[in-house]
Amino acid sequence: MLLAIDFDHTLIDENSDLWVKRLAPDGKLPDHIEAMYSSTGWTDYMGSIFKYLYDIGIREDDIRKCMEEIPLTEGMADLLKYCKDRSYEIIIISDSNSVFIDMILDHTQIQNMVTKVFTNPAYFDDTGCLRIEYYHRQDWCDLSTINLCKGNILQSYIEKHGQERFDYIFYIGDGTNDFCPALTLKETDYVCPRINFRLWKKIQKLKNPEYKESKEELPKLQAQILNWSSGLDILEQIKQLE
Numbered sequence: 001m002l003l004a005i006d007f008d009h010t011l012i013d014e015n016s017d018l019w020v021k022r023l024a025p026d027g028k029l030p031d032h033i034e035a036m037y038s039s040t041g042w043t044d045y046m047g048s049i050f051k052y053l054y055d056i057g058i059r060e061d062d063i064r065k066c067m068e069e070i071p072l073t074e075g076m077a078d079l080l081k082y083c084k085d086r087s088y089e090i091i092i093i094s095d096s097n098s099v100f101i102d103m104i105l106d107h108t109q110i111q112n113m114v115t116k117v118f119t120n121p122a123y124f125d126d127t128g129c130l131r132i133e134y135y136h137r138q139d140w141c142d143l144s145t146i147n148l149c150k151g152n153i154l155q156s157y158i159e160k161h162g163q164e165r166f167d168y169i170f171y172i173g174d175g176t177n178d179f180c181p182a183l184t185l186k187e188t189d190y191v192c193p194r195i196n197f198r199l200w201k202k203i204q205k206l207k208n209p210e211y212k213e214s215k216e217e218l219p220k221l222q223a224q225i226l227n228w229s230s231g232l233d234i235l236e237q238i239k240q241l242e
C-alpha cells in the first residue's frame with residue numbers, strides 16, 4: 001500500500017504559504033509582492049515574501065512559531081499512525097516547501113511516519129533569510145506549476161520502487177495541482193478528493209453526464225474515487241481492503 005498525500009489543505013487544514021503572511025504588519029504584503037503571484041508557479045512569489053519578512057525583522061523562530069499554530073486536518077494523524085503501524089509507505093507531495101513541512105511534521109510528531117517528502121527545497125541562508133528553490137523545472141505538463149509536477153513525481157516514485165510492491169495506491173489531495181497525479185492512477189487505485197475543494201469540484205464536473213456528452217475531449221480518470229472530509233473516511237476504506 002502506498003499513500004501519497006498532498007500537504008496544504010490535505011494533511012494540514014490551512015495553506016502554509018498563505019498562513020505565513022500573518023507575520024507581515026496587519027497580515028498585508030506590499031502590492032508589488034502580491035502582484036508576483038501566478039497560478040502557473042508561486043515559488044518566486046514566496047521567495048519575495050520570505051525576503052520581505054526578513055527585511056522587517058522576522059526570523060526563523062518567528063516562522064517556526066507561526067507554522068506550529070496550523071492544525072492538522074481531522075483524522076489525518078489517525079490515518080498516518082494506522083498506516084505507519086502496518087509499514088505502509090507514506091509520501092508527501094507538495095508545492096509548499098521543505099522548511100515549512102519539516103517544522104510542522106516535527107511539531108506534530110509525524111515526521112517518523114513519513115517515508116519521503118517531495119517539495120520545493122528551502123533553507124535559511126547565512127544571514128537567516130528563508131530561501132526557496134524550484135523542485136524541478138518542467139515544461140511537459142500544463143496541469144501543473146512550472147516548478148513541480150506531482151504526477152511525474154508520483155509515477156517516478158512508483159517506477160523506482162516497483163509497481164508490484166503496491167497492491168493499492170491512494171492519492172489524497174484537495175487542489176487543482178492534484179489533478180495531474182490523479183489522472184496517472186490505475187483502476188485499482190484510489191483518488192481521494194477533499195469534499196467541496198477544487199479537486200473534488202473538478203472530478204464532479206468530469207463525472208457529470210451533461211459534461212460527458214459535450215464534444216470537449218475529456219481527460220480520462222481511471223482510478224476509483226473516494227471523497228473525504230476526514231482522514232477517517234480514508235482509513236475506513238483502507239480497513240475494508242485488508
Ligand SMILES: Cc1ncc(COP(=O)(O)O)c(C=O)c1O
Nearest residue numbers: 006007008017042094095096175
Ligand atoms: C501560494 C500557494 N502555495 C501552495 C499551494 C498548494 O500547495 P500544496 O501542493 O501543498 O497543496 C497553492 C495552491 O494553489 C498556492 O496558491
Ligand SMILES: [Mg+2]
Nearest residue numbers: 006008009175
Ligand atoms: Mg493542497
